[in-house]
Amino acid sequence: MSFSPDDIRHMSEAIQLARRGRFTTQPNPRVGCVIVKDGVVVGTGYHARAGGPHAEVVALKQAGYRAYGATAYVTLEPCAHHGRTPPCANELVIAGLNRVVVAMEDPNPLVAGKGMDILRQAGITAESDLLADEARALNPGFLRRIKGGLPWTRVKLAASLDGRTAAASGESKWITGPDARRDVQLWRAMSSAIITGIGTVLADDPALTVRPDECEDWDHGEPVQPWRVVLDTDFRTPLTAKILKQPGRTIIVGIRSQLPRQTALRDAGAEIWVLDGKSGKVDLKVLLQRLADEGANEVLIEAGATVAGSAARAGLVDEYVIYQAPVLMGSSAKPLLDWPQQFMREQRKLVITDLRMVGNDIRLLARPKAL
16 A cells, blocks of 8 residues: 555654653553644644543544544554443544544454444545554554553663672662663653562662652653552561552562461552462463553563563563663672573573663663564
């Protein structure tokens, strides 16, 4: 299918609009829409929050009567089912659009081509696959959850140049500088859930929240706080822990019943999950599947070398976010990952997708290389 330079330009605008919802739409996908009439943009919109109006509805409201006979550019196939809001495909039909171009069809079985069918049955020209790769990049977690039943899982690590994450004493504050720590807030904001281990809770007592006041030029409204998920085999989380005093969900995950401790943590506001174990620890794949079932699109692991290494060894990491500070910590310090390897053939290769300076630190994004 052939698209014009104007088609490409307007879809690019829709993709940029969709990016504005990257911190707030979970569990819904990020979607943008641009409506054009006689070469002029008459309506724009993006989906901001689950339960709020979809991108197409926002753009149609802005366009008003000018939507009649216009072309809509949408980054994801318009929905065809009743959720919290009516089907967007029907709204486009009612508005009298002449043509709808979508970047990619929705893999959700509730939509999956049905939205395009509604448009075509109404006599609207409906075309797809324009800037599809860019559109897929907007929603890695939504697509992975819908297609594979797992969230898109990132591991965030802060390390020295020699790949060490904590001193031999266990001290780890602070390896990286304030700019890197502010940058982490954005990765948290993109995540439905943050996973950490009981060791980190006991050592650092983190809050694991999104703090907009620490982000420069935050203009995304009130953040959607990610779920705080603690791997705590024997439910040792202190009742005074900061994670129990934050807004939103705190989930403590163990593998065996410890009723008095579970009851006390539940009374303190935590949810208790008892899941299958593996080698005496929570099975991370089972946990990720449960989080996906609950609607988690993107998950961030912020933990020590043991948890991060377990996720890596199990092949559960989709993306590494690694901050490296210009310091050397020596061979006695703790490694980036707890992942014993003896031979070169055991190495796992990565593809670096982004490399940049964040303040005085290096931020590296990498994904496992396909075998």
